[in-house]
Amino acid sequence: MKQINQYIDTTFSEEDTLLSEVVAAIIENGMPAISVSSSSGKLLTLLVSIAGAKNVLEIGALGGYSGICIARGFGEKGALTSLELEERYAELAYKHLTKAGYSKQVTYHTGAALQSLEKLVQSNKKFDFFFIDADKENYEHYLEYCIQLAEPGALIVTDNVLAGGSVVSTEVKQKRYTEVMKQFNEKVASHPRLQSVLVPLGDGMTLSRVK
Numbered sequence: 001m002k003q004i005n006q007y008i009d010t011t012f013s014e015e016d017t018l019l020s021e022v023v024a025a026i027i028e029n030g031m032p033a034i035s036v037s038s039s040s041g042k043l044l045t046l047l048v049s050i051a052g053a054k055n056v057l058e059i060g061a062l063g064g065y066s067g068i069c070i071a072r073g074f075g076e077k078g079a080l081t082s083l084e085l086e087e088r089y090a091e092l093a094y095k096h097l098t099k100a101g102y103s104k105q106v107t108y109h110t111g112a113a114l115q116s117l118e119k120l121v122q123s124n125k126k127f128d129f130f131f132i133d134a135d136k137e138n139y140e141h142y143l144e145y146c147i148q149l150a151e152p153g154a155l156i157v158t159d160n161v162l163a164g165g166s167v168v169s170t171e172v173k174q175k176r177y178t179e180v181m182k183q184f185n186e187k188v189a190s191h192p193r194l195q196s197v198l199v200p201l202g203d204g205m206t207l208s209r210v211k
């Protein structure tokens with residue numbers, strides 16, 4: 001998996017000064033280096049663009065890497081709402097989205113995503129694209145909220161669903177969230193409101209279309 005991802009990343013990713021700056025700033029600020037891979041970011045850009053999505057909800061902003069990739073997909077006519085637990089992470093992400101030219105198209109809600117999601121439901125907000133990339137233990141709840149907030153035909157992309165390959169084999173080092181992710185994948189695969197497939201790019205991304 002690692003070798004294949006390295007091959008894809010080096011073959012298909014161009015030098016990107018701004019995204020490299022985001023990665024460097026995350027390290028400088030002592031934040032975890034857990035942004036999406038360059039190819040996963042590129043897939044996000046492509047998916048938002050192909051879907052023609054204009055109203056995107058992201059759960060887990062970190063330093064704004066995936067936020068920039070998403071915004072590049074909708075360009076000048078779109079909006080990103082991003083939920084992030086840590087105030088200072090959201091501030092750094094906003095700084096980077098501003099540098100990328102999207103300051104007026106992005107809104108951050110800080111605090112626990114579950115509370116922000118409940119508020120979005122209460123205010124009848126709807127979105128046509130979702131990116132779930134935060135605390136794995138809450139993925140099932142995030143998924144149900146996203147379905148409630150979805151326009152018909154919306155796309156939900158969920159990251160880290162392979163948990164470093166540990167969901168596939170016990171010979172791979174098990175992660176804290178391996179079992180959680182196995183259950184999540186089974187739930188997504190058989191969910192009556194979703195049509196889904198898992199793409200083994202980066203740490204694995206599930207693409208789900210809301211019926």
Ligand SMILES: C[S@@+](CC[C@H](N)C(=O)[O-])C[C@H]1O[C@@H](n2cnc3c(N)ncnc32)[C@H](O)[C@@H]1O
Nearest residue numbers: 035036060062065066084085112113133134135
């Ligand atoms: C994997 S990182 C997100 C990476 C980002 N999507 C990217 O690729 O650039 C996960 C993020 O989720 C945030 N997070 C963790 N628990 C959360 C929660 N309960 N509510 C909202 N955000 C949370 C973390 O602070 C962290 O910034």
